[in-house]
Amino acid sequence: MEDEDEVLEALDKRLMQEVVITANEFGFMRGRSTTVAIFALRSVLETYRGGRQDIHVVFLHQEKMFDRIPEQVIWWSMKKYDRVTTIVRSIRGEMEEFSMRVGVHHGSALNSFLFSMATDTISEDLH
Template sequence: MKVGKLVGPDGIPAEAWKACRNISVTWLTMLFNKILASGKMPDAWRSSTIVPIYKKKGDVQQCSSYRVIKLMSHTMKLWERVIDTRLRAASEVAPNQFGFVPGHSTTDAIFALRMLMEKHREKQQPLHLAFIDMEKAYDRVPRDLIWRALRKKQVPEHYVSIIQDMYRGAQATVRTQCGDTRAQPVTVGVHQGSALSPYLFITAHWCQLWTNS
């Protein structure tokens, strides 16, 4: 886990866990095993803080003129990494998925596309390409689609329930110059800045692509 990051609402920095070394490992192992057995994470992890940052262009009164940073519990992020590792081991990611997959990059996708174009050019065959620009993709993923996609991928039901619990009761405040706003429920999309969100996003996207198969 990287250090020097802003803390979430629980106020615990990543440096605290790194400083305690073996004590942290022992304590976190006990905590995570308890969460794994009960299927319920601490309620303090359900809160987050959204920090809007002006893009330095556009109308300052328009939300689209800002990008956001979401501050979440660093301890929760460690827990998410544990679940992410187990999910990737339990379910296979599509071989043509390049983004958010360790050992792969968009460069691989570009290379594969260029090879495909060359082959079709040699054989004088038509090739159809589709480019999709997903605006605010993380913010708009329906959560019912995520649960359905996980089950379609044959992820063990216990892990599906654990992930559902991560999103149950999620709420966020917005940091302003006048202080933080009142907490509001977050009922759609995956968490910004979450260690688990990339896997959930590509799994839900895979389900959408092959929904008619």
């Protein structure tokens, strides 16, 4: 089990080099504080309020999303990065425990990264 953890941690580092998560993604991201996100939102709201323009804000319950995000959404988000899909598929083929249908695999070193990548891709798609 320790060997699998080491492999997943190394994979996590490798994937973080391959994938650039946009600056507006704060959930489950190392070094990104939700305090900064709240401050940025407040600044945007004040700007729009002053100009009397409509603004739409979406809040997501990330803990619930984390447990319920479909596996297909994670794979869809990885298609943006060909090398990432190849790397994860090769690792996945060697590890039965990696298989999941709904939600991010708990206990994996990759869980927060895959979740952040998926929510970032969804966010980009909405723009």
